[in-house]
Amino acid sequence: MDAEEANAFQQKLNQWIANQGFWFQLRHSLSGGGNWSNTLYHLFGLAVRLVIALVVLVLVVGYFIVKRVDTEGFEEGLEASMAKYFQAEKVDVSVFSKSGGEASIHRVGGVGTSNSFFRSFEIKNLRFKMKLLDGVAGVWNLGTLDANSLDLEVRSGLSSQDEVEAAEKELFGLPAKIELGGLRSASTNISWGYYQRAFGNIANSQMTATRSAEGWRCVFKGGTFTQNWIRECPIEEMVVSISPKGVTIERGVLFVGDGRIEFQAVMVQGAELPAPSGTLKFVNVPVEKLLPRNARSYLAGSISGALTLGGSTNSSGGITLDGTLSIEEGDQLAIRDDFRVFEALSVADYYRTYKRVVFQTGRFHLSTGGGKLSVEGIDLQAENLMTVSGEFSVRRPTDDEIKERSFGTEPGMAVGANGFGRDFSSEGSSEGFSLKNAGKVSQEEEEPETKRVEGENTEFYDELAMVRKLREEDMNRALNLYFFDGKVDLIVAADAFERSAALKERFPVDPETQRTVIPVELKGGLSEIGVDLADEILDSIR
Incomplete structure (x- = not known):
């Protein structure tokens, strides 16, 4: 065989070997079936094809990974995963997008079940970290979630141990292969309380929630706080720790006009009937901020003291407050003549006016619960003008009322x-x-x-x-409608009714105190208090 025929044969052999596949070529080269130059030639060709195949594979997989977030199936998968983890009735994820190493959801919301810790939630413009392979392989570190707003209705109590365990898993656990540092929300609205008398909320507050060793630590700044008779008080700062043991307010200060309310050792413990404990300290708190809007024209001034928390957010009695409030340094209370009886006294008393009675000293015991506020042991003094004593209760209306x-x-x-x-x-x-x-x-x-x-x-x-x-x-709906029940004594000067013999006989001077005592029955709505008595006084001096 001459050289030309040998070369032709070798070319045909090489072509045949090349058609036999990768593993045959590799074995042939390593077994010495070809010389080293042929071996290197085959290995180089194989390497080129392998690299091309890998590049194509990477491009295909990469395209799939990048484009998967743009598919409806991706959002549906997120909804299903979240609904399963939070045991929600429904979860909706609207408009998911990704750019670089960050992702965003225009809106995500859900409706809870009996096994959820929430009744409903909605988050707007949620942003978080998302690398290329997050959600596909390895651990997905979301970092700290950022949101424009969060609306959350919290369930106030749980009815079984199974519900307790499910809620703890949702609040304090995380899905597999997920890491989360915390949540920041520029405008946060959180409400709680199954019954009207237990209802409370934090509104329009900036919240930063971070994971702690035991659960969560939430810091609220700005916005307002509402609970029971404390309504829409501006928040300076509230630091709240949440763990399986309960909720602890580490620090809480509410601005109320020129005064403040401080949370002292406040905790909420228990699952089925969450029970609050601790004290609310009132320092020069304007009373009009504690009154319904339609009552603020009757009473002005400020008060100080301490109220102890009790009751439950999940009971018909609601959260209770109990303690003594008094007129301290920087305080005073003023009753205006929007009460008809005070207007009538100004007409009957030739020497004095009761248009605005200012009390500089005094105290009373206050307690709330079951939709009722009780005021007992009233002892208020307005120098020589008037003293008020007695007791009364204020209740919310019934459904029929x-x-x-x-x-x-x-x-x-x-x-x-x-x-x-x-x-x-x-x-x-x-x-x-x-x-x-x-x-x-x-x-x-x-x-x-x-x-x-x-x-x-x-x-x-x-x-x-x-x-x-x-x-x-x-x-x-019922917060501006109250019914009163009780009696107070307005104690005025002995000569208050000097102009009217009928009134002097109707309200004789107490021989011991040398003061005139005017009993006032508190019945019905605020605008009805003392109306009949006022008419009686005015009729007696005409």
Whole structure:
């Protein structure tokens, strides 16, 4: 065989070997079936093809990983995973996007079940860390979540040990292969309380929540705090620790006008009937801030003291307060003549005016619970003008009384356990709400950067906003209607009724104190107090 034929044969052999696949070529080269130059040639060719194959594979996988977040299936997978972990009735994820190493969700919300620690939640413009392989391989470190706003309705109590364990898992655990540092929310609204008399909330507050060894540590700045008779008090700062043992307010200061309310050793423990303990210290707190809006024209000034917390957020009695309040340095109380009886006294008493009676000293014992506020041991002195003593109670109206006063829907009936499943048709319900005007409610709540975007589940969030609003209105509807029951004595100067013999006979001077005692029955609504007595006094001097 000459050289030309040998070369032709070798080329055909090489071609045949090349067609036999990678492993045959490798074995042939390593077995000495070819010389070293041929071996290197084959290995180089194999390496080139292997690199090309790997590049193609990486491009395909990379394309899949990058584009998976843009698919409907990705959002649906997130919804299913969150609903399963939080044991929610429904979770919606609207408009997920990713850019660089960060991801965002325009809106995410959910409705809880009996096994959830929440009744509903909604987060707007949620942002977090997301690397290329997060959610595919390894541990996904979300870092600290950032949100424009958070709305959370917390369940106030749990009815079984299974529910307790489920709630603890949701609050203090994390899904597998997930790491989370905390949550920051620029505008936070958190509400609690199953019954009207236990309802409370933190509204429009900036919150920073970080994970601690035992659970969570939340810091609230700004916004307002509401609980019982303490309503919409501006928050300076509240530091709250949450663990399986309960909730502890490490520090809490509310600004109330020129005064403040301090939380001292306040804790909430227990699962089925969460029981608060601790003390609220009042320092020069304006009384009008503790009164319903329609009562603020009657009473002014400030008060100090300490009230002990008790009761439960999940009982019909609600959270209770008990303690003594007094007029301390920097305090005074003033009763205005919006009370008809004070106006009548100003007309009857030739020497004095009762248009605004200012009390410089005094005290009383205050307790709340079961929707009622009791004031006992009243002892208030306005120098020589007047002394007030006695006791009375103030209660919220019953459901029938609310209906009689035309407040609209029956109390407790505006929303159900979670508010969903109601007939919120476009024509509207008996509450005067519909999905059409619910959309207006939802849009009114939104900041410019959280306006609706294409792909958002608007119907779900409209209904979520409507249910929250209905529930809040249902809780607040009776707050401006109170009924009084009790008696106080207005003790004035002996010559107060010198102009009227009839009044002097009706209200004789006490021989021991040489003062005139005027008993005043407190019955009915605020505007009804002392009206009959005022008419009697005015008729006697005409």
